[in-house]
Amino acid sequence: MSQAPKHKSSAQSNPLFELGKERLELIGKHADALMQGYLEGQVNELAFSQQALQKLLDSRILFYPQEQSLSLRPIVNELIASLTLDERKRQINTDVGEHLDQIDTRVQSLQAARKKGDYAASEHHMQLLIERVNDMTGQFGDAIESLWHRLNTEFGFVSSLDDKILEIELAQRQLRRILDGFGIINFDDLIQLAGSDGALRKLLVSQLQARISEHSGSLLEVQKRLVLLMARFRQQQDRALLINRMAAFLRQHPNFQIGDYPNRSQVPAVINQAHGISPQAFVALDRARDSNTLAELARAVPREPEQASQSDKQNEGFVMAVQNLVATQQKQLAKDVEDFFIRVIEGPEALSGVDYLAEQVLPWEPEMWLFQIVAEYQGLPEHNKHSFMLEKDSAQQSRFNQLHIIQDVKVGMRFSDDYQAAE
Amino acid sequence: MIEHGPLLERLLEGEFICSITDEHSFHKLQNDELVNDLNHFLRPLNRRVAKNDDGSVYFLAYCDLTQNARQHLSHQFASTVQSLLPMLEWMQLVQEALGRDGALNAGDTIKLQDFESKVVDNQSLIHRLAHLANDRVFKSTSDKPDMQIKQVFKRIKEMGYLHQPHKDRLFYIVTGKVEQLIELVRFIKDEENLPIDDATPEQEAMF
Numbered sequence: 001m002s003q004a005p006k007h008k009s010s011a012q013s014n015p016l017f018e019l020g021k022e023r024l025e026l027i028g029k030h031a032d033a034l035m036q037g038y039l040e041g042q043v044n045e046l047a048f049s050q051q052a053l054q055k056l057l058d059s060r061i062l063f064y065p066q067e068q069s070l071s072l073r074p075i076v077n078e079l080i081a082s083l084t085l086d087e088r089k090r091q092i093n094t095d096v097g098e099h100l101d102q103i104d105t106r107v108q109s110l111q112a113a114r115k116k117g118d119y120a121a122s123e124h125h126m127q128l129l130i131e132r133v134n135d136m137t138g139q140f141g142d143a144i145e146s147l148w149h150r151l152n153t154e155f156g157f158v159s160s161l162d163d164k165i166l167e168i169e170l171a172q173r174q175l176r177r178i179l180d181g182f183g184i185i186n187f188d189d190l191i192q193l194a195g196s197d198g199a200l201r202k203l204l205v206s207q208l209q210a211r212i213s214e215h216s217g218s219l220l221e222v223q224k225r226l227v228l229l230m231a232r233f234r235q236q237q238d239r240a241l242l243i244n245r246m247a248a249f250l251r252q253h254p255n256f257q258i259g260d261y262p263n264r265s266q267v268p269a270v271i272n273q274a275h276g277i278s279p280q281a282f283v284a285l286d287r288a289r290d291s292n293t294l295a296e297l298a299r300a301v302p303r304e305p306e307q308a309s310q311s312d313k314q315n316e317g318f319v320m321a322v323q324n325l326v327a328t329q330q331k332q333l334a335k336d337v338e339d340f341f342i343r344v345i346e347g348p349e350a351l352s353g354v355d356y357l358a359e360q361v362l363p364w365e366p367e368m369w370l371f372q373i374v375a376e377y378q379g380l381p382e383h384n385k386h387s388f389m390l391e392k393d394s395a396q397q398s399r400f401n402q403l404h405i406i407q408d409v410k411v412g413m414r415f416s417d418d419y420q421a422a423e
Numbered sequence: 424m425i426e427h428g429p430l431l432e433r434l435l436e437g438e439f440i441c442s443i444t445d446e447h448s449f450h451k452l453q454n455d456e457l458v459n460d461l462n463h464f465l466r467p468l469n470r471r472v473a474k475n476d477d478g479s480v481y482f483l484a485y486c487d488l489t490q491n492a493r494q495h496l497s498h499q500f501a502s503t504v505q506s507l508l509p510m511l512e513w514m515q516l517v518q519e520a521l522g523r524d525g526a527l528n529a530g531d532t533i534k535l536q537d538f539e540s541k542v543v544d545n546q547s548l549i550h551r552l553a554h555l556a557n558d559r560v561f562k563s564t565s566d567k568p569d570m571q572i573k574q575v576f577k578r579i580k581e582m583g584y585l586h587q588p589h590k591d592r593l594f595y596i597v598t599g600k601v602e603q604l605i606e607l608v609r610f611i612k613d614e615e616n617l618p619i620d621d622a623t624p625e626q627e628a629m630f
Contacts, residue, residue, distance in 0.1 A: 159524075161525055236524065236526060236528075237525065239525060239526040239528075240518065242526075242605070243511050243515060243526050243605075245619035246511055246611075247511040249617055249619050250508040258504050258611060258615065259615060260497070261496075261614075262493050262497040262500050263493055267488050267493070267496065268610060268614075269473065269484070270607050271496060271499075271503075271607065272484040272485055272488075273484060273496075273499060274437070274482075274483040274495075275495045276435065276436040276438070277437075278435075279435060
């Protein structure tokens, strides 16, 4: 490329110059229709005038692969894909053998021209040779760049996970082929080919070797990343499948019984999750140095609720004197039952309700008394209920119905090995 | 130990700690020495710091499987199993509605508004949402999709599978506890030899 300015005038005099320029301009002129054709896979004939169409066909931009179907030539397709980094259509060309053959031929022509002392011809062959080598390394560079681009966008040009996995597999095969291509390049042969010519040696050996080793490093990194990405996609796919299949299975088997893992001798780690305990603390007055803080806290407590409850009581006093009497009795009964429960908690063994009633000489009818005990027990919060054992001493009243009459209840503590009974 | 008080308290309360719910504590827990100290403290409470297979979430497990511990595990396992299908269906619903490639992962962000607009656009998704919201795990009584979505996400947040970084903003992040759930699903599948490994949908239909 550095030689381009030197050859500028001679390049312009080359007949190829005008023709190539004209054709590139032709592509630019019909860019809209050509891009449309690129994206749709088919070019609409009617977009061009008869004359323009003929020009495009003559310029080897369009062709008819089959009758009635106008398309971009593959090479134009490839050009656009490469320019736009369109990974759906971008092709990776890894044919190294062809390049090596051409290099070999060029070198021989070059040496023949030198022997003849034809300076102009040898210059020309040298230029072609440089281009050929650049083409080859550039081709690898493009391929690697395309792989990187696909990696970095996480194969975003296809939408489904399955397609992405297929694309990675494709990329891995392409990578393999590039590496195989590197393998074909035999530097011993190239050294021999270059002989004692310094310029050739530099071009064919040192420069090429540097580029290839740079590419190899890059490829190794791509390979690593591809494997990682593949693992991630596979894991995601696996997870989605697991969820879908398990959900389908559970829907189809609504009565499916899962094993009783918590009670196996070996409890699997995945279900061993301790229940939560919330550590609580309360106001304590046994430490003098806290009293100031506590007093401040107490002063900060809002007062309104207290007043409200007082006025409630006053209203009640006037309106519901009779109900209050009943309520008082009810409260007394509840309090006695509460005392009974406290006794149960304190005592070592289960206590009979009837015995307690007699022992304490309480004024309640046994039936009412027992009912209240059962009601109190049932009314306990679920976690407290577990702490007690309530045993009903009942007998069937008649063979002809299911009526049971409770004669006594026994309440005892359910002893558990630690405070965890609270849950 | 004093500076780890809040962390201990959260663990004791039964929280799952992952990089999404509390990144700072999560990093602390990756230090084995600290975990040893915590375990020493937790020993009398019959608890130890545990983590899931890939170490993405920490929680407390029982040291000794006493009768009480087992009783609690049974209770908890039963409720997890009960919420299993609804949770899986929810994950499928989110994945499909948001057009994601793979299943939900810890760290995925769900914007409620996005989710809602996708769901109301699709009759079949509306139907599935309603079915899900009616499940006894979510207990939604509303027949409006937006209320159903709110209720479902609220419940899942309560169960610890979602983290809501800002109280008043309706976006959620999937927590590491989801990984634990997936591990459980995989475990159940293997342990019960469920015929769902290679079965194609047609084969499944025959069971």
